[in-house]
Amino acid sequence: MNGENRRLRDMLNQVKNNYNTLQMHMMTMMHQQQQNQERDGKSEEVKHQHHNNQNGHGGGGQVVPRQFMDLGLAASEAEETSQSSSEGRSGREKSRSPANNTEAGSTGGIIREDSPEKESPGWGPNKIPRLGNTSTNKPADQATEATMRKARVSVRARSEAPMITDGCQWRKYGQKMAKGNPCPRAYYRCTMAAGCPVRKQVQRCAEDRTILITTYEGTHNHPLPPAAMGMASTTSSAARMLLSGSMPSADGLMNPNFFARTLLPCSSSMATISASAPFPTVTLDLTQSPNPLQFPRPPNPFQVPFSNPTHNNILANPAALLPQIFGQALYNQSKFSGLQSSQDLEGQQHPSTMSSSINPSN
DNA sequence: CGTGTTTGACCTGCGC
């Protein structure tokens, strides 16, 4: 009975999470659309990229409205995901089932895998520089990949399962005890294709163990099953948005405001951009109850994110704080863009090259 | 027997 209850609750959570994810996804898309409209010049590449990701199976168009179609698609798929996850879990609740999933939807025109076997035999005896390689190889791809790899998308969701099911397959390759945290952090790598660079780490929140923090990093270089598209496209577009926002351009400023306007009314999910961490990180907070009306909890014990630089800014409660928070985000962004400017510039220098490489099939 | 998890060793970057 307990088990069943737990299962049901978990299913519910999963559905909620999917819903929030979707919402996020929509926002990101809208944002990108907006961005595209405002300056179609360079952001066009982004658009193409996006399309590529979305229509991995379909093929890419470039009409703006298309994006909504994609969205719809993603929505239905998200549902599937939740269902499948519940099914999968019905058997065992806490044992780690190998099925998981994930994110990244980009088919990866961008990232060309260097060599599929680079990780196995290549550096077996290693100690060799994984970084050293990077310097020697082609700078352009490298820069792109490096930038992409740096970006992280972390998702906070309530889940009692050891890992949220996102449609991808993961192999665990490590586990560590986090410092100020009784719960260990687990490291996973995507196994859907050899050489897929995507990694994720899963950690439970110390105080509230019902909250699972999943951090995605990298972009898939292979097609994804429909079930994985939801999370994948969301995270990848979030990452892209982060990166584009971090660039030394004015429209980066649009992000926060856009977030504020769009998310606030819904208030069920929240995104925060933080560059204070070693890597730029987007945090999608899906932990809030979907209907805030029932659980107002206004005098929330949440800490003001920007007052505590230690952890990434995670927004728990919108309203009054937003301006400041976003202000800080902006500040961080600008800082970040300063730091990253060399790389970004390098990336930006050859937009045509980029777009062509992105869309090789077309 | 292939595939995935466990787990301690190992590597690297960073602050002192």
Added chain:
DNA sequence: GCGCAGGTCAAACACG
């Protein structure tokens, strides 16, 4: 240079 902390590797192991 040392120690710490975050990540990763890979041998051993578990499982179907």
